[in-house]
Amino acid sequence: MKFLRLHTFTLLGLAFVANLGLQVYLATGQIKTWAEINWMDVAGEGGSAALALVWLIMLLHSRPAGRVTRLLALGLACVFFSWWMDTLDEFIHLPELAAWDNWLETAPMPIGLMLITLGIYHLNQEQRAISQQMSKREKGFREHRLFDKLTPLGAAEYLRQQLQLALVQAREQAQPLSLVAVDLDDFSAINQRFGQAEGDAVLQAVAHLLLLNLRQQDLLCRLAGDRFVAVLPNTGEAQARSIACELQRAVDSLAHRTEQHGERLHLQASTVAVMAIDDDPEQLLKRLNLGLAKAKQQLPRCA
Numbered sequence: 695m696k697f698l699r700l701h702t703f704t705l706l707g708l709a710f711v712a713n714l715g716l717q718v719y720l721a722t723g724q725i726k727t728w729a730e731i732n733w734m735d736v737a738g739e740g741g742s743a744a745l746a747l748v749w750l751i752m753l754l755h756s757r758p759a760g761r762v763t764r765l766l767a768l769g770l771a772c773v774f775f776s777w778w779m780d781t782l783d784e785f786i787h788l789p790e791l792a793a794w795d796n797w798l799e800t801a802p803m804p805i806g807l808m809l810i811t812l813g814i815y816h817l818n819q820e821q822r823a824i825s826q827q828m829s830k831r832e833k834g835f836r837e838h839r840l841f842d843k844l845t846p847l848g849a850a851e852y853l854r855q856q857l858q859l860a861l862v863q864a865r866e867q868a869q870p871l872s873l874v875a876v877d878l879d880d881f882s883a884i885n886q887r888f889g890q891a892e893g894d895a896v897l898q899a900v901a902h903l904l905l906l907n908l909r910q911q912d913l914l915c916r917l918a919g920d921r922f923v924a925v926l927p928n929t930g931e932a933q934a935r936s937i938a939c940e941l942q943r944a945v946d947s948l949a950h951r952t953e954q955h956g957e958r959l960h961l962q963a964s965t966v967a968v969m970a971i972d973d974d975p976e977q978l979l980k981r982l983n984l985g986l987a988k989a990k991q992q993l994p995r996c997a
């Protein structure tokens with residue numbers, strides 16, 4: 695049901711447009727007789743439309759919200775619409791002179807395919823960003839104690855070291871530097887209810903999700919337990935806040951199922967963003983933790 699709640703607008707919008715197409719055909723054309731229907735075409739075009747719809751649902755089910763998902767979903771919706779109108783054609787006879795139906799059937803297809811192409815391009819960029827994060831980990835292999843055992847992220851000590859370097863660089867280049875923290879709400883309940891191993895799987899899924907939603911220049915570390923911190927170079931406070939909200943929304947919409955029983959977990963996170971103002975790493979992390987403690991106490995949870 696969370697799936698329906700999360701994607702109500704997309705699914706209702708698609709149902710509305712598909713129905714609009716049907717109504718336009720019914721208003722201007724005539725329903726064909728049984729003998730006039732070419733069932734081979736119905737199976738081919740209708741089956742393709744159904745498949746596009748299945749792909750769309752699978753996509754919305756499996757991917758976190760974000761630009762790639764939006765592009766792919768919109769592209770698949772256009773492809774579905776094009777095939778849907780093609781299928782309606784098999785049941786409704788339109789006046790010979792009507793040319794607009796060709797547009798309704800044909801135009802959404804190239805638009806949809808272009809959107810899907812753009813989505814796949816950005817998907818590749820995402821994968822490259824993840825590989826780069828992974829290779830950062832490889833580079834630091836010699837200092838493996840600085841890395842988290844569970845996720846592909848740096849641990850607290852690594853964060854402090856990198857933060858020190860980032861602060862010096864920001865000062866030298868007179869550029870802003872911000873931090874964003876993401877802390878899962880009531881994470882200990884997941885450990886208690888489903889066990890430590892499931893808690894570990896959740897932390898890994900969240901780390902992956904956050905990496906996907908950060909930019910190439912950002913550095914994500916696991917500060918402790920269920921608390922993640924991203925170092926955002928050349929980022930002012932307003933932009934950091936908006937990134938914090940995006941990360942929070944991404945966690946809210948994460949579709950995570952438990953490994954043992956496939957039960958859907960509804961995760962939520964508190965986030966906070968702070969900008970460095972002449973702080974050292976400890977002062978900055980202290981401000982971040984204080985902000986997070988405040989955010990935990992009040993709603994809305996974007997601080």
Ligand SMILES: Nc1nc2c(ncn2[C@@H]2O[C@H](COP(=O)(O)OP(=O)(O)OP(=O)(O)O)[C@@H](O)[C@H]2O)c(=O)[nH]1
Nearest residue numbers: 844877878879880881882883885890893894919920
């Ligand atoms: N599975 C798992 N649990 C961990 C790990 N590290 C810390 N924890 C657990 O994470 C929980 C963190 O607890 P809290 O800081 O109270 O966080 P919370 O339950 O999310 O509570 P709030 O943050 O106040 O919403 C504790 O139960 C720790 O035992 C880990 O690597 N794996």
